[in-house]
């Protein structure tokens with residue numbers, strides 16, 4: 632049997648002790664990430680039954696499963712380069728958010744309609760160099776924001792995973808000019824030692840161009 636490294640043993644120990652990992656296993660959820668979205672939804676009332684939702688960074692499918700259970704006659708578009716566990720009603724797009732082919736596939740799924748909600752749990756591949764990883768995470772945040780300007784309806788919402796560090800405060804400040812309410816939230820299911828936070832922006836103001844295109 633392959634020998635475990637110290638860090639993989641520590642990871643296993645932490646997983647075994649983690650309340651939300653055990654709860655996800657007990658309840659047949661794809662991952663503990665499910666509880667982060669559940670808690671954000673309970674607090675911010677993000678997901679309406681008939682909503683059109685774009686989910687960026689959807690694999691392995693914890694949030695997708697939650698969204699599928701919550702939506703009824705809505706539309707869910709899930710994007711990730713990795714395989715996503717999803718039901719037949721979900722439009723799964725394999726690729727990187729922001730790529731032309733992915734944008735085209737989203738256009739096709741929406742058929743000219745606008746989104747009610749953009750969600751992003753995208754996380755960069757970790758290089759271990761903090762400044763590099765933070766810059767990549769901020770690029771992903773920009774990608775999610777671009778998706779809002781392209782497809783989000785006026786007064787729609789955005790919720791994204793972000794990481795505390797260089798550039799985040801400034802990014803959130805800019806976001807406040809684009810949405811009527813912006814909150815930085817740390818759900819209980821997010822590990823306390825992680826720099827991960829969720830930025831929830833409601834009441835999309837958009838630009839005049841966005842409005843003319845989407846109303």
Ligand SMILES: C[S@@+](CC[C@H](N)C(=O)[O-])C[C@H]1O[C@@H](n2cnc3c(N)ncnc32)[C@H](O)[C@@H]1O
Nearest residue numbers: 664688690691692693694711727728752753754
């Ligand atoms: C933390 S995981 C998402 C977990 C997921 N929300 C769940 O509940 O199962 C982060 C995901 O972001 C994806 N990702 C990273 N960059 C991306 C990009 N540019 N476009 C789409 N997905 C991306 C990764 O492939 C990875 O699957």
